[in-house]
Amino acid sequence: MTEVYRGRFAPSPTGPLHFGSLVTALASYLDARAHNGVWLVRIEDLDPLRESPAATEQILASLTAHGLESDEPVRLQSRHHQRYQQIIDNLLQHGRAYRCICSRRQLQESQGRHPNRCRKGSITADRVNHQPCAVRFALEDEDAHWQDQLLGPQCQQIRGEIDDPVIRRKEGFYAYQLAVVADDIDQQITRVVRGSDLLDMTAQQCQIYRTLGSRAPAWLHIPVILNGQGQKLSKQNLAPALDNLRPGENLLSALVALAQDVSDFTTTDPVAHILQTAAARWQPSRIHLTAR
Ligand code: GLU
Numbered sequence: 002m003t004e005v006y007r008g009r010f011a012p013s014p015t016g017p018l019h020f021g022s023l024v025t026a027l028a029s030y031l032d033a034r035a036h037n038g039v040w041l042v043r044i045e046d047l048d049p050l051r052e053s054p055a056a057t058e059q060i061l062a063s064l065t066a067h068g069l070e071s072d073e074p075v076r077l078q079s080r081h082h083q084r085y086q087q088i089i090d091n092l093l094q095h096g097r098a099y100r101c102i103c104s105r106r107q108l109q110e111s112q113g114r115h116p117n118r119c120r121k122g123s124i125t126a127d128r129v130n131h132q133p134c135a136v137r138f139a140l141e142d143e144d145a146h147w148q149d150q151l152l153g154p155q156c157q158q159i160r161g162e163i164d165d166p167v168i169r170r171k172e173g174f175y176a177y178q179l180a181v182v183a184d185d186i187d188q189q190i191t192r193v194v195r196g197s198d199l200l201d202m203t204a205q206q207c208q209i210y211r212t213l214g215s216r217a218p219a220w221l222h223i224p225v226i227l228n229g230q231g232q233k234l235s236k237q238n239l240a241p242a243l244d245n246l247r248p249g250e251n252l253l254s255a256l257v258a259l260a261q262d263v264s265d266f267t268t269t270d271p272v273a274h275i276l277q278t279a280a281a282r283w284q285p286s287r288i289h290l291t292a293r
Contacts, residue, residue: 006038006039007038008194009043014057019235020226027255029195043077044075045177047175047176067248068276081187082175084187137168138209142161144158145208147217157203159208193220223285
């Protein structure tokens with residue numbers, strides 16, 4: 002039996018949707034539709050200090066204006082803290098995560114080794130001398146090999162202890178590296194299409210999947226869109242919000258950025274027509290790989 006394709010777009014709500022995120026959303030949408038798959042939207046709202054409910058609303062409104070609507074109810078990570086904590090408790094119990102009190106400076110000074118020997122599981126409470134601890138995933142050393150559907154074979158070296166990612170920050174916030182894997186497992190995602198700025202995270206994520214007893218999805222990383230200064234379009238670089246009143250124009254520009262065939266389209270075409278036709282013509286192999 003062939004597996005049902007399930008893809009997703011998973012923005013962090015740090016600001017309104019900009020052109021770079023539209024390109025990623027569109028690529029994941031078209032890839033899902035081209036495989037007759039399910040396409041989901043998930044809001045990765047893990048950091049209330051950097052993110053806002055207003056940005057979530059703006060992103061969802063912008064996606065809707067561009068015809069990009071989730072096939073299932075939008076999942077908000079802020080509603081799944083219990084699940085992340087359950088996983089962390091389990092990892093702590095099995096020695097695959099540890100509480101860490103090392104400061105960034107201490108870690109820097111000792112080349113990523115933990116001077117407080119916390120990796121040995123010596124800290125058993127969430128606070129030490131009233132100071133909250135972070136929790137890190139204990140990676141195993143590995144030369145990880147995996148296949149990217151666009152970029153081909155990938156190899157990344159993992160050196161546990163030095164590379165161990167934080168999975169719960171000392172402020173108590175759950176971290177991306179765990180939540181993304183937990184949700185992709187829970188939502189049965191079979192293929193992840195996302196920006197190549199996340200390429201370096203992939204080998205660690207594959208190891209987390211394995212540790213949680215799940216198979217990693219197929220990956221397809223697309224080059225990130227750069228501004229005139231060669232920086233990734235992002236809120237930090239003041240990328241402008243998309244104009245929701247020009248969805249046709251924005252979609253066509255995004256298709257051009259993905260090097261897709263835009264012949265016969267006009268900016269006044271209904272978005273449903275653009276999306277349907279673009280999905281039927283979708284050829285990820287046309288994407289220019291220059292940005293990475
Ligand atoms: N939330 C992440 C971001 O906005 C993307 C997560 C992912 O696609 O794996 O950069």
